[in-house]
Amino acid sequence: MNADKIPDIIIGRLPIYLRALQRMADSGLRTISSQELGEMVGVSAAQIRKDISQFGEFGKQGTGYSIAYLLEKLREILKVDRIWNVALVGAGDMGHALARYQGFVNRGFKVVMVFDNDQNKIGQHIGDFIIEDTANMIERIKSANIKIAMLTVPAPAAQHIADDLVEAGVKAILNYAPISLNVPKSVKVQYIDPSIHLQRMTFYV
């Protein structure tokens, strides 16, 4: 498998498959066919098979896929067969929710530091952390060798913080600020903006 050749749109579906398989494993199931998995996540069986076959032959004719084995392989492919330390920037309501979110650790992530530039917040507790000063952010992220950050600052501050994150060596940013970020091609950004998601649906309502 060559990372450069795998279409981004396929990589985007793998976490969905992974999540569904994780739930099935939890409920005690052992094997699943492309047909069944497809129905569960709303994708055609042919596409499931094509996507998975990019990375190897993980299924068995007549039987389908071993859930445990496919889980293991997908975790390897997506590199979530480990725990990634994550820095959180912005200790507002959304930052608080993410700092306390229980859904990261069994999916491969762990928030390990939280930053804000508000002097009233710095030093306060948030989840298990103490809010740190963004003034020290670059240094702290560099020395902890953190590659992933979540951004929950107001829009006007987001680009500047993103620049700092890039300088600190961060390679993946989950951006909650309602603005498109400008980063080098080597840095990935994913966007979460509830208004954007809602506006994608009102057209059809």
Added chain:
Amino acid sequence: MNADKIPDIIIGRLPIYLRALQRMADSGLRTISSQELGEMVGVSAAQIRKDISQFGEFGKQGTGYSIAYLLEKLREILKVDRIWNVALVGAGDMGHALARYQGFVNRGFKVVMVFDNDQNKIGQHIGDFIIEDTANMIERIKSANIKIAMLTVPAPAAQHIADDLVEAGVKAILNYAPISLNVPKSVKVQYIDPSIHLQRMTFYV
């Protein structure tokens, strides 16, 4: 323009354009070319023009697009030239953050009711609201004629609540629960799951 003929992928980009234009209008700009808008949001100029031209001729050769006019048209197309009332189900950390979020109202949305099934939470305040019992949810949503809901309940409860929302007449669900929902084709779902978004990036890190 015929809604049935517009590809979903184009509709998905319009809110991004809208958000960028809104920022530009706020900063006092008057006109913009497809080239400039494209650079801002990371899309080719040809695609910007093609996307917009699905809905009419809104630009001027030699000049580009009037920002105010394009804003107006995009809001019309996406039906966010009004305020949509939104129901929020699940008063956990994420529900609190969304109930207090300031970024909805100038984007076309307003949270107007919040539900939870926890007897300790029901009756308590959250933002400007009092948390209501999910037992009354279907009736309340129906009589308020609400078409949009946000779901921030734990995964095991999500499908059941989604069924209730559909029964109440909701046509668009923004789902924060980490699970794929099964709903009729006439109902739209958008998914926000931070772990999924992070897992789309680790492959490349």
Added chain:
DNA sequence: TAGATTGTTAATCGATTAACAATC
């Protein structure tokens, strides 16, 4: 063995890009 389901190929379908006449 018979039935089921994969992995893969070829065909179809859809989206993006390049290019340019029209025109502001």
Added chain:
DNA sequence: TAGATTGTTAATCGATTAACAATC
């Protein structure tokens, strides 16, 4: 008028689907 930029066409590129031999 000269320069700039749209809207649109045709060409290219990429993704999805259908179908089936291979095989568990």
